[in-house]
Amino acid sequence: MTQLRMPAINQIAISGRLVQDPDFRPMDNGGARLSARIAVNRPYRDRHDDWQEETSFFNIILWQKAAELFAERLHKGTPVFVTGRLRSSNWRDEEDNPHSRVEIQVRHLQLLERDSARIETIETDVIETDAEEQAEGELELAAA
Numbered sequence: 001m002t003q004l005r006m007p008a009i010n011q012i013a014i015s016g017r018l019v020q021d022p023d024f025r026p027m028d029n030g031g032a033r034l035s036a037r038i039a040v041n042r043p044y045r046d047r048h049d050d051w052q053e054e055t056s057f058f059n060i061i062l063w064q065k066a067a068e069l070f071a072e073r074l075h076k077g078t079p080v081f082v083t084g085r086l087r088s089s090n091w092r093d094e095e096d097n098p099h100s101r102v103e104i105q106v107r108h109l110q111l112l113e114r115d116s117a118r119i120e121t122i123e124t125d126v127i128e129t130d131a132e133e134q135a136e137g138e139l140e141l142a143a144a
Contacts, residue, residue: 012104014058015081015112016040024071034067035103036060036074038082059103060084070109079112 022036042054060082062070074080084106091099 010085011083012086013081013083014038014040014104015079016058018074018076018078018080019057021076022071022074024067031064032067032071034062034071034074038080059101060106060109061087061103062106062109066106066109073111081108081110081112082106083108 016038019037019039022034024032024034026032036059038058038060040056040058042056044052044054046052082104084104086102087105088100088102093099
């Protein structure tokens with residue numbers, strides 16, 4: 001019997017609005033990191049046929065040039081379309097309490113806000129380096 005080979009797919013696409021101004025951080029290795037949080041609304045009908053709305057929140061991360069380019073363009077309320085991949089991390093704080101986080105590593109971000117009838121799209125290369133991994137660890141320690 002042959003073994004089933006699952007494709008390694010890790011992709012996500014969402015659209016929503018930033019719920020706060022993004023956090024831009026230049027890194028010690030010369031790179032840059034921009035983190036933000038997006039609210040995504042999903043309307044649906046409940047069992048009584050009334051319209052309801054469910055809101056989900058997602059953390060997004062941009063690296064390097066994309067972080068620098070969007071640092072001044074993104075602000076609370078900016079509508080965006082994001083594609084990328086999910087990345088999870090786990091750690092323990094000083095009191096040994098477990099924590100986990102799932103973030104979207106952005107590959108493509110499109111501003112949906114019209115500015116003089118122009119829509120901006122920037123493709124990003126999400127190639128994580130050891131320096132980025134190390135920076136992530138430093139940020140997690142700082143957040144704990």
